[in-house]
Amino acid sequence: xxxxxxxxxxxxxxxxxxxxxxxxxxxxxxxxxxxxxxxxxxxxxxxxxxxxxxxxxxxxxxxxxxxxxxxxxxxxxxxxxxxxxxxxxxxxxxxxxxxxxxxxxxxxxxxxxxxxxxxxxxxxxxxxxxxxxxxxxxxxxxxxxxxxxxxxxxxxxxxxxxxxxxxxxxxxxxxxxxxxxxxxxxxxxxxxxxxxxxxxxxxxxxxxxxxxxxxxxxxxxxxxxxxxxxxxxxxxxxxxxxxxxxxxxxxxxxxxxxxxxxxxxxxxxxxxxxxxxxxxxxxxxxxxxxxxxxxx
Amino acid sequence: xxxxxxxxxxxxxxxxxxxxxxxxxxxxxxxxxxxxxxxxxxxxxxxxxxxxxxxxxxxxxxxxxxxxxxxxxxxxxxxxxxxxxxxxxxxxxxxxxxxxxxxxxxxxxxxxxxxxxxxxxxxxxxxxxxxxxxxxxxxxxxxxxxxxxxxxxxxxxxxxxxxxxxxxxxxxxxxxxxxxxxxxxxxxxxxxxxxxxxxxxxxxxxxxxxxxxxxxxxxxxxxxxxxxxxxxxxxxxxxxxxxxxxxxxxxxxxxxxxxxxxxxxxxxxxxxxxxxxxxxxxxxxxxxxxxxxxxxxxxxxxxxxxxxxxxxxxxxxxxxxxxxxxxxxxxxxxxxxxxxxxxxxxxxxxxxxxxxxxxxxxxxxxxxxxxxxxxxxxxxxxxxxxxxxxxxxxxxxxxxxxxxxxxxxxxxxxxx
Numbered sequence: 129x130x131x132x133x134x135x136x137x138x139x140x141x142x143x144x145x146x147x148x149x150x151x152x153x154x155x156x157x158x159x160x161x162x163x164x165x166x167x168x169x170x171x172x173x174x175x176x177x178x179x180x181x182x183x184x185x186x187x188x189x190x191x192x193x194x195x196x197x198x199x200x201x202x203x204x205x206x207x208x209x210x211x212x213x214x215x216x217x218x219x220x221x222x223x224x225x226x227x228x229x230x231x232x233x234x235x236x237x238x239x240x241x242x243x244x245x246x247x248x249x250x251x252x253x254x255x256x257x258x259x260x261x262x263x264x265x266x267x268x269x270x271x272x273x274x275x276x277x278x279x280x281x282x283x284x285x286x287x288x289x290x291x292x293x294x295x296x297x298x299x300x301x302x303x304x305x306x307x308x309x310x311x312x313x314x315x316x317x318x319x320x321x322x323x324x325x326x327x328x329x330x331x332x333x334x335x336x337x338x339x340x341x342x343x344x345x346x347x348x349x350x351x352x353x354x355x356x357x358x359x360x361x362x363x364x365x366x367x368x369x370x371x372x373x374x375x376x377x378x379x380x381x382x383x384x385x386x387x388x389x390x391x392x393x394x395x396x397x398x399x400x401x402x403x404x405x406x407x408x409x410x411x412x413x414x415x416x417x418x419x420x421x422x423x424x
Numbered sequence: 425x426x427x428x429x430x431x432x433x434x435x436x437x438x439x440x441x442x443x444x445x446x447x448x449x450x451x452x453x454x455x456x457x458x459x460x461x462x463x464x465x466x467x468x469x470x471x472x473x474x475x476x477x478x479x480x481x482x483x484x485x486x487x488x489x490x491x492x493x494x495x496x497x498x499x500x501x502x503x504x505x506x507x508x509x510x511x512x513x514x515x516x517x518x519x520x521x522x523x524x525x526x527x528x529x530x531x532x533x534x535x536x537x538x539x540x541x542x543x544x545x546x547x548x549x550x551x552x553x554x555x556x557x558x559x560x561x562x563x564x565x566x567x568x569x570x571x572x573x574x575x576x577x578x579x580x581x582x583x584x585x586x587x588x589x590x591x592x593x594x595x596x597x598x599x600x601x602x603x604x605x606x607x608x609x610x611x612x613x614x615x616x617x618x619x620x621x622x623x624x625x626x627x628x629x630x631x632x633x634x635x636x637x638x639x640x641x642x643x644x645x646x647x648x649x650x651x652x653x654x655x656x657x658x659x660x661x662x663x664x665x666x667x668x669x670x671x672x673x674x675x676x677x678x679x680x681x682x683x684x685x686x687x688x689x690x691x692x693x694x695x696x697x698x699x700x701x702x703x704x705x706x707x708x709x710x711x712x713x714x715x716x717x718x719x720x721x722x723x724x725x726x727x728x729x730x731x732x733x734x735x736x737x738x739x740x741x742x743x744x745x746x747x748x749x750x751x752x753x754x755x756x757x758x759x760x761x762x763x764x765x766x767x768x769x770x771x772x773x774x775x776x777x778x779x780x781x782x783x784x785x786x787x788x789x790x791x792x793x794x795x796x797x798x799x800x801x802x803x804x805x806x807x808x809x810x811x812x813x814x815x816x817x818x819x820x821x822x823x824x825x826x827x828x829x830x831x832x833x834x835x836x837x838x839x840x
Contacts, residue, residue, distance in 0.1 A: 129706055131427040131506045140708035141667040144648040148721045148762050172696035173665070173708070176658055177651040260497045267496045286494065287829040288520055288745050290527040291818045292669070293759055297827040311508060313499045 132320055135312050136169065141292065142271060142308040143173040146253050147180040149296040150304070153253040154211070154246075157183040159195035160371040161328055162257030162309060165317055167202065168326050169308065181255070182209035186242050188234040189216045190352040190373040198329040213245035230354050231342070233375035243279045246303055253296065253304045261313040271310050277301035315394055322387045332390070334367045334382045345378035369394075425501075428634060431510040431525045431558070433549040434535030439566045443535065443604035444498060444511055447626065450611035453500035494518075495525040504630040514545060519552065519778070519792035520745035523832055526556035527818065530634040533562050538571045538601075542584040544779040550585075551778050554592035555741060555794065555834065557814050560634055561589070561597045564625065568617065569603040575619040591781065593811070598632075600625055641705065642730035642808070643671030644816045645679075646761040647723050651710060663694065663710035664719060669761070669815040670808070671730065672704045673711065678728040681719045683804040687728055688713040722763035724806045732808045732816065733838035736801045739773070741810070744789040746823065746830035752788065756830070757822040758801060765803040767821070772797050789831075798839065810834035 129137075143166075146153050155170065157163045170179055185199060203210045215234050218224045223244070224237040246254065260267045270286050272294040287295055296304050309317070321328065338349035340359040347353060349361050352375055366379035367390075384390045434440035448454050498509040510525035512518075514535075526532065532553040536546055553561060563585055571577045578601045589597055600609055601617050602625055608614035611626045623631070651663040673679070673690060680687045692712035693700045703709040711725065719725075726732060744750055750769060758767045775786035775795040789795055810817030821831035 129426070129704070131425055134427055134706060137667060137706055137708040141648070144665055144667075144708070145762060147649050174649075174651065175697065176655075176661060177653045180649075261499045264496070267498065268494050283494065288524040288820075288832070289829075290524055290820060290832050291815055292667070292761065293818070293820050295759060295820060295822055295827070295829045297757075297822060299827065311497065311499075313501075315501075 132316065132323060135309070135316060136172070136320070138311065139166075139169045139308040140173040142294065142306065143170055143255065145294050145296070146255055146306050147174070149294070150253040152249065152251050153181040153255065153306075154184045154249070154251045155179070155181050155255040156242075156257075157185050157199065157210075158257070158371070159185070159191065159199045159329060160257065161317060161321065161332060162259065164202070164326060164328060165320060166255060166257050166308060167206070168324060171206075179206075179208050182211050184211045184213065184245060184249075184251075184254070186213045186238050186245065187215065188238060188373040188375075189214065190234055190350070190375050192329070192331055192348070192368075192371065192374055194329045194331045195371060202327075211245070211249065213241045215241045217241070218244060230356070232354055233373070235373060235376040239279070246279070251303060252298065253306055255306045255308065257309060258307050259312050259314070259317075260310050269307070269310070271307050272296050273305045273307065274298060275303050275305060279303075281305075315391070318387065318391050318394060322391065329371065331368045331371065334365055334385050334389075336363060336365050337379075338362070339364050339366060339379060346380070347378055348374050350374045425504070425506055427506045427508065428531065428629060428632070429508045429510065429529050430531040430533060430629070431512055431522075431529040431553075432533045432535065433512060433522060433526075433553070434514045434533075434545075434566075438514065438535040438537050439604045440514065440535050441511070443533075443564065443566065443602070443610075444509060446604045446607060446610050447509075448498065448500055450607065451500050451502055451626065495521050502626070502630055507629065514549065516545075516548065516778075517792065519548070519794075520743060520832075522549070522552055523556060523743045523745070526552055526558060527814075527832065529556075529558055531560040531562065531629075531632065532558045533564055535564050535566050536581055536585070538565050538567045538577050538581070541577075541581050542588060546585070547588060547781070548778045550588060550592060550594065551776075551781060551794075554589075554594050555743070557593065557810060557834070559595040560632060561594050562625075562628060562632075563597060563599045564604075565599065565601045566604055568601045568608060569606050573601070573608075573614075573616040575617075578617075578620070598622070598628065600628060641670035641813050642732070643673050643677075643727045644669045644732065644808070644813065645673060645703075645711060645725040646763065646816075647719055647721055647725065648762050649721060650719070662716070663712055664725065665708075665710050666725075667708045668703050668705050670705055670813045671727070672702050673725075673727070674702045679713070679725045680728050680731065681717060682724045682726060682732075682806040683734055684718065684723070685734075686715075686717045688715040688717055690714075722761075724761075724763075726806070732806045733840075734804050734806045735838035735840040736804055737770075737798070737839035738801075738805070738807060738835050739796065739798050739837050739839060740819075740833040740835045742789065742795055742797050742821075742834075743832045744791060744793045744795075744830065745832065746828055747791050748823070748830070749791075750789040750831070755824060757824055758799070758805070758819050758833070759822060760805060760807065760816075760819040763805065764822075765801045765805060766824075767799045767801045770798045770800050796836070797833075807835045807838065809836055811836075 218241045224240045270289045339346045367382040384393045496511045512522040512525035602609045609624045647664045647666045649665040677690045694710040772786045773796040774783040808816040817835040819833040823830045
């Protein structure tokens, strides 16, 4: 069996385990390539039936317009339910406070909106597109990752996960984060997208746009970035290698217009995918700390 | 391109993390920003070279203590193969983590410190590898630089290890002398060991033939989910979704649903709207049958002439994984694939001392204990022996009170 067939079969198996083990699962959809790949795998797992879960998008309000358009088009084609949790609602309700200053981002605020959305709908499992190759704390996380009633991950108390057996039993109030593409690398995802001809938002491919340079990274010029006179806007040929919201996702200069170019670019790259994520640069254990707090 | 999953067993003292770091580094799998992070953390070896161990120790507690606690999965690929490393801790108090990592590996790298030779830890790791049914072992005799690359040291360790595996179920053992720190025989052959005629570690990993084919396994298809759209276009569609865990199924095969033992014929096999003639081991597919029979999640389709043991009583090898010991007066839940049932442990047949491999009587089993038990299930279960089919012979026990996974079971035989 080719390794992509193996990874695909494993992910489909995991998605079906979620369907079989949980009362009210959800698929967390960010509009990025990993969650788009998950949706494609869900079609393979459950068609011609309906998905046994809705798609859930936690929207910071600072997303790329291209991502939102793509999301709405995809949902319309699928005929599946979409639930959107708005970070703006959490801010309006006084549950979180917007960061101030130039590097303000709503990325950390998402955790509260996510946990509220989980509680409101009573989700007992949330499927996510995180991969173990992304980050060293993620390399330690289980495929079925149990979170306590506060949404917290406890890396020291993880359940042993053997063979193809996933123990999703939880008490009320707890929930499980499930990562069907844990064993995929960035390159695997791109090779799979090419093989399966999966449609992606245009910002993954090279295009020209206004950017500014912040902390050595190219950021899309947008009102949310609290720009001032020190920010010099340049018109550059760029693409996005990972897609979070506009405040935490940096662009890379690129001439990759087609998927073959992207795959070649990643092969040659000397910087990891999350190197373009401002949220990971906070500290050595930034991801571990956020996961302990309830992050994806 | 195919995939090789392997586990590395050994402790930090043996240079395990350094070995993995070296493999990643020498295959250009470490990127600039990750190297920068190592430099930022300012971890250096005594000779001033970068401490590659930090690449694998992902948790704060691990970096603080300088030990591996939990299994970490690492990924790299070369022109020839794609690899998944399960980097497991070597200390005895983390035996359960090694068992976890070993459950999904096709090959094990056992690290031996050239200065120390075969020690108790080597025996323990090899026993776990054998217990979990990993067919191939590669013994890496590490720190050869510390013994002046002496062939006699290597040969002695090799003959000691050959004796050690005599009583184990390991099918194939190979040996390579390395220095993870200096890079000898990792990505390429070293001139320091001119007496060694074998392959470098990477060359070996790229070319080793691993016995994870299942030509001789019987066909098993645990049903995970029944697809019934009940829509206007597909009012009568009924497909059984699941993953083949051994053997192959073809359209036209006579099959039996277990535990009901009702038989039917496969009329169609689908993978994402494409019809297949055959579904082979590992494939996630949808199977259609000629007859409308009652099959639901937890049931298993098997070929009529290749049936597993269907029983309520089994014997199994066990690794206890919870800090609360096994309580023989309590019910547990067994989970095999997506099937669960209440079980009672009827007898602890023995406990193994995993350093001497001696068996002795036991009244309970504690954290990291390995032994053999007999259990009785409330429902009929369809198991193969673990030796015949890992995926259909393995199961876990769950504590009903706190839902924790408390044990790994490797079925040895049915008792009915």
